[in-house]
Amino acid sequence: MVSPVDAMRRTFAAAFSGAVPTRLSRAPGRVNLIGEHVDYCGLSVFPMAIQREVRVAFRPRLDGLVRIHNTGPGFSTCEFIVEPDPAPGPTGDWGNYLKAAGQGLVRAFQVSRGIDALVSSDLPIAAGLSSSSALVVATALALLDANGVEIDRPALMMLLPEAERYVGTQGGGMDQAISLGAVAGTASRVDFNPVRVTAVPVPAGWRFVIASSLASAEKSGPAQVAYNERTRECAAALERVAATLSGTPPRSYSELLSRPNPDEWLRSARAVLAGPLLQRFRHVVSEAARVHMAQQAMERADLEAFGTLMNASHQSLRDDYGVSTGALDELVRIARGAGAVGARLTGAGFGGCIVALCDAAREEAVLGALGAEFYTPRNVCDLGDRLFTAEAAGAASVGSLAGA
């Protein structure tokens, strides 16, 4: 039986004329438990890193060339020079995530050495589990390592979201922060401006089941326009409400939410917002409150309360934020019917996955019902990447391949 690391060595040698990789970076994906579509508003989120990850086996080069192969099916090899303004490939091209990491680091640190690298991943792609940010994080750690640059995690958590916007999605900072800052066995509240990661142990006996809607959520593809539109709508809603308030106008949602008299801005919002802007605003401010209540529920191991908040989050994402789909709603329904205390879409939506919370005693029933009621009727038998229980993983790392 060939170990995954030996398999990477062999594939690397085949791709790079017999060369040997010396280093390995790895970055976990994440499941967001609650706090959806609020990170780009600067508001706290509550994700958990998962056991599935992106691995980059690499060796530093002396020049600035980056050559990256991918063991996944359908990926072409990507080659580029580390430079501040690389020409992007077509929208959706995976190489754009590599270039995103490269240009972000060149701008911040003048890194000049490239890498020969091989990417392998067991993280489902475009599933709302942050495969793209995990790729950016793992690539960035590899490039920093190859250049001998040391940077503390919070600084990298600030730099990489900005770098990733190179691909055209105006994303927030949740995915990079949890991949870089997770602690095994815990979920985390992530705050922004400045970014902080606060670990909360996941109570024994809680199970988070992930189930794919079988529709990909290409945030750098078709969903990009809808995602970016949401970010603009949130900003526009805040601006309108802020303009009506007495005193110094709040410049961010956090400033708005921390004003002493919430009734004042709630009244203003109802007066000046209508249609989608009112709905987006309602989602953002209600989700912000749910994140804090969910953290407290996990701290006191209150499964029911956490699940109820997840259900409210899904409803808000479906009805006010418009990012759910029929398949996601169906998965949520099945999971709850089988005994999950809560279930919601996770990640950006528009496809991707749901996350369902249940007690360990209900785990098999929830997995079984999702299999029998959602996948079997669709003739989907290979469930390995589509239906699994998340394990709370630790943070991204880089080190010797020999020690991996």
Ligand code: GLA
């Ligand atoms: C994507 C983005 C995140 C976040 C989520 C929605 O995963 O990368 O920054 O906005 O969508 O919560």
